[in-house]
Amino acid sequence: MKRAGFTTVSLPVFLLLPQLVIIAVFFYWPTVVALQSSFYLQDPFGFGSTFVGLQNYADLFTSREYHRIASFTVVFSVLVTFFSLAIALLLAVKADKILRGAKTYRTLLMWVYAVAPPVAGFIAVIMFNQSWGPLTQFFGMFNYTYLVGVNFNDTAFAMVLASVWKQVPVNFIFFLSGLQSIPRSVREAALIDNASAMGRFWDVTFPLLAPTGFFLLIINITYSLFDTFGIVDTVVKGEPGNNPMTLVYKVYVDGFRGNDLGGSSAQSVILMVLVLALTIFQFRLIDRRIHYT
Amino acid sequence: MSLSKMRKLKLSMIVDHGVLILGSLFMILPLVMLLQMTTIPDTEIIKTGPTLKIGDQFDDNLYKAMFEASGFAGENSGLSMLKNSLILGIGFAVGKILIGMLAAYAIVYFRLRFATLAFWLIFTTLLLPLEVRILPSYEVVQWLGMLNTYQGLIIPLIASATATFFFRQFFRSVPEELVEAARIDGAGPVKFFIDILMPLSKTMIAAMFIIMFVYGWNQYLWPTMITTDEDMYTLVRGIKQIVQVLEGAVVPEYGRSNVLALVAVIPPVLVVVFFQSWFVKGLTESDK
Amino acid sequence: MAQVQFNSITKTYPNGFEALKPTNFTIKEGEFAVLVGPSGCGKSTLLRMVAGLEDITAGDLSIGTRVVNHVDPADRDIAMVFQNYALYPHMTVRKNIGYGLKNRGTAKSEIARKVDEAAAMLNLTPYLESKPSQLSGGQRQRVAMGRAIVRDPALFLFDEPLSNLDAKLRNQMRIEIKALQRRLGVTSIYVTHDQVEAMTMADRIIVMNEGRVEQIGTPAQVYHNPATTFVASFMGAPPMNLLPAVVDGGQVMLEGVSFGPAPHRGKVIAGIRPEDFSPDPEGDLTIHVDLVEELGAHRLLHGKLGEEAVTVHVANESVAQTGPLRVGVKPDALCLFDAVEGNRI
Structure with missing residues (x-):
């Protein structure tokens, strides 16, 4: 709040009203409903529901399928996060270094930000087409028969590849802007103190980029958990079957297709707790970020 | 400079450019492939897949994709999906910016007793994405009779405070003295907002618009759930149908499908590329 | 023109911090009064209370014959020059200077005439159509002055207006501001932490420390007859x-x-x-x-x-x-x- 804020009372209430109404109806209400129905078991034919306490949660924790999906989600998130951060960092460091064509490279490397995840999934489907997909043919050269939608690992790799492709640009933009905000004087001091470019990178540049990196870490985990829905859905062509899927996809499949509202809601709540933990962790990091800059 | 040192420098430059060129190819080749496939007949694709050949089918495929209806009800031509995507992208961006700006103005510039409460109510929404409450949100929209409507598509997506948070940060960075000077100059809250704050926020509004437009345009899960009428499909929502139709067909219409995928990609990409500097500024500053 | 009267004015923040202890004094009509003291001494708070930007916890503040405790800043017949000038960055110099008049519903031709007059007085005529970002520090300072004088107020308030300028320009603007005030004869309250500014510009100096007035007097009185050891050590470089x-x-x-x-x-x-x-x-x-x-x-x-x-x-x-x-x-x-x-x- 500003020191000399306006003292009118009715106007700010009026200004806040649209926002408050929308979040009440479309945020708080659904959130409460999710919490509530996670304690109920819905009749599959729509004839009411019964209170079952923590049964939905207990079912999940003992379900082998849920464990499998949770483990896959973890592996998937780690892979996507690691590769999209690593590739983006490499590209950003190079783009920051060169003088000629820097703007062109920046444009070429960032535009994929605007591509919708399902389109990335669609491209993966084509790339891995069983009879003529370029990447299927590439693997064929090593006598490997690549089978998206049939072989679990093959499908998972296609998902990871598409997710990384889609996420590199965001990380690239943040890393590049982080690099460019390192003061010239610091770089010059490092140049005098350390002759090796590699040494300068690990001793000076990398620690100064750490706050950006921490922040991106959270962003990327959130991305792998939620925003990859479109990629997963297109790569499995809407047919989950025995294919790999993420936790969010499971919420959708159980709740929307399987009509298991209670179980799906319990899964939602588990995800909420997960995201809350991540966000709180992120806010604490933001404090740290301010210290650095 | 010694000769060997110069050679080393040159080598490192070649490596730098090499890495960047590889990265750029990694990004761009998939789209080039989609484009190439739209220029050759579908019957050829199912034999050879994407090649380096450039055929003459693009115009036909573009026509088919944009103007000929597909789907089961035959109502979702590319043109109608493009219209829906634009409505979603622009409607979402405008709605979010307008609502966010007003709320942020109220929080930052007024001495309000319950400002802290409002702040927390609003900013808690940043903690949970729509995906985790997707089913109950669907039920609420259904209950309100907003399935297959633009309101049902757009408004629940607005129920998160990213824009509000962004404008709050920006307003707080506006020098304190400006509002004081304006008050002494006789400007009330409405006048200050219109005469001073809006013009000052121009770049920020533009940056936000780009980010929000792309975000709205690219929505997939929510439109998938909320729109079942084919004439409400957006381009990105349509991808799901494309994949399913391709799967079942004897001679899949790759040409036409790829055109639709490209049309789904090109508008947000153009916006991001053309307004790059605003977009980058908005993105890197909003998430701090 | 008006006198300003502080009658047992106090300021206590909601957290209990007493920024200003009961303060009584009067600034005479046409006087150039300088509030001086170290940062945090309450001088800015006092000025902002006069401007109406800060609530008065207790006591009466009058400008002229009117108690203004609850009068809106815009209606106090004052003008203020801020430390960082607070120019509207998107408006031209002309619009910046004329904005206050426009909000008062002054006729367009009248605004134009007054702005031209003020600009001529401040040597700003060639820059009237420029934006603040195109001006130098000294010129921005003059625009801020122009915004104040065009209103023809009963009282000028200056909040450390020269502290963002380099030393040379500061000396020059000091003389300009003082000369302008003499010419217009408008009562002025000027806040600074710089005792040289206080000595050279003031008709009367009000030395403040820790929310309290330590001494009020002409520059010569304050210098030669400091009322406290604080005043003795604060005024003069090197100090007493x-x-x-x-x-x-x-x-x-x-x-x-x-x-x-x-x-x-x-x-x-x-x-x-x-x-x-x-x-x-x-x-x-x-x-x-x-x-x-x-x-x-x-x-x-x-x-x-x-x-x-x-x-x-x-x-x-x-x-x-x-x-x-x-x-x-x-x-x-x-x-x-x-x-x-x-x-x-």
Whole structure:
């Protein structure tokens, strides 16, 4: 709040009203409903529901399928996060270094930000087409028969590849802007103190980029958990079957297709707790970020 | 400079450019492939897949994709999906910016007793994405009779405070003295907002618009759930149908499908590329 | 033009911090009053209360004959110049200066005439269609001034307006502001932490410290007759030397030398301005000079008198070497302060 804020009372209430109404109806209400129905078991034919306490949660924790999906989600998130951060960092460091064509490279490397995840999934489907997909043919050269939608690992790799492709640009933009905000004087001091470019990178540049990196870490985990829905859905062509899927996809499949509202809601709540933990962790990091800059 | 040192420098430059060129190819080749496939007949694709050949089918495929209806009800031509995507992208961006700006103005510039409460109510929404409450949100929209409507598509997506948070940060960075000077100059809250704050926020509004437009345009899960009428499909929502139709067909219409995928990609990409500097500024500053 | 009256004004923040203790004084019509003090002393708070940007916790504030505690800033008939100028960055100089008039519903032709007049007075005419970002620091400062004078207010408020300028420009603007105020004759309150600005510009100086007024007086009064040790050490560069002394047998004794009669008893603090020492082979006091600071027109000698650090100001033709130096003190130059409270005796 500003020191000399306006003292009118009715106007700010009026200004806040649209926002408050929308979040009440479309945020708080659904959130409460999710919490509530996670304690109920819905009749599959729509004839009411019964209170079952923590049964939905207990079912999940003992379900082998849920464990499998949770483990896959973890592996998937780690892979996507690691590769999209690593590739983006490499590209950003190079783009920051060169003088000629820097703007062109920046444009070429960032535009994929605007591509919708399902389109990335669609491209993966084509790339891995069983009879003529370029990447299927590439693997064929090593006598490997690549089978998206049939072989679990093959499908998972296609998902990871598409997710990384889609996420590199965001990380690239943040890393590049982080690099460019390192003061010239610091770089010059490092140049005098350390002759090796590699040494300068690990001793000076990398620690100064750490706050950006921490922040991106959270962003990327959130991305792998939620925003990859479109990629997963297109790569499995809407047919989950025995294919790999993420936790969010499971919420959708159980709740929307399987009509298991209670179980799906319990899964939602588990995800909420997960995201809350991540966000709180992120806010604490933001404090740290301010210290650095 | 010694000769060997110069050679080393040159080598490192070649490596730098090499890495960047590889990265750029990694990004761009998939789209080039989609484009190439739209220029050759579908019957050829199912034999050879994407090649380096450039055929003459693009115009036909573009026509088919944009103007000929597909789907089961035959109502979702590319043109109608493009219209829906634009409505979603622009409607979402405008709605979010307008609502966010007003709320942020109220929080930052007024001495309000319950400002802290409002702040927390609003900013808690940043903690949970729509995906985790997707089913109950669907039920609420259904209950309100907003399935297959633009309101049902757009408004629940607005129920998160990213824009509000962004404008709050920006307003707080506006020098304190400006509002004081304006008050002494006789400007009330409405006048200050219109005469001073809006013009000052121009770049920020533009940056936000780009980010929000792309975000709205690219929505997939929510439109998938909320729109079942084919004439409400957006381009990105349509991808799901494309994949399913391709799967079942004897001679899949790759040409036409790829055109639709490209049309789904090109508008947000153009916006991001053309307004790059605003977009980058908005993105890197909003998430701090 | 108006007088400004502070009647038991206080300011307490919601967290209980007392930014301003009960304050009473009056600024006369047409006077140029300078509020001076270190940061956090309450001077800006006081000014912002006059402007109506800060609530008054208790007491009455009147401008002219009207109590303005609850009057909106826009209706107080005041104009304010801010430290960072607070120009509207998206408006031209013309619009910046005219914005207040426009909000008052002044006719367009009248605004144009007044803006032109103010711009001419401030040598801003060539820049009227420029944006603030295209102007230099001094020019921005003038635009801020123009915005104030165009309104023809009863009272000018200046909040450290020169602190963002470089030294040379600061001296020049100091003279310009003072000259302008003289010409317009508008009552002015000027806040600064710079005692040189206060000395050179003020008709009357109000020295503040820790939310309290320490002394009100003309620059000469404040300089030569500081009311407290705080004022003595704050005004003047280098500050007044403050030396522990005793009053014994009705005589002030400093370093065993008598400095005339005093009614008090016991420990006191003796204040002597650096220029009130004079090198004198017959002088009573001996200073051990450690360092000579050459300033061109004069010199500063830093050294010790007994255990206490002292500074002596000497003309450029006199001695300039380290080592012992005998000095005398000009008659009536000694100010005595209470050793505990720091008040003048």
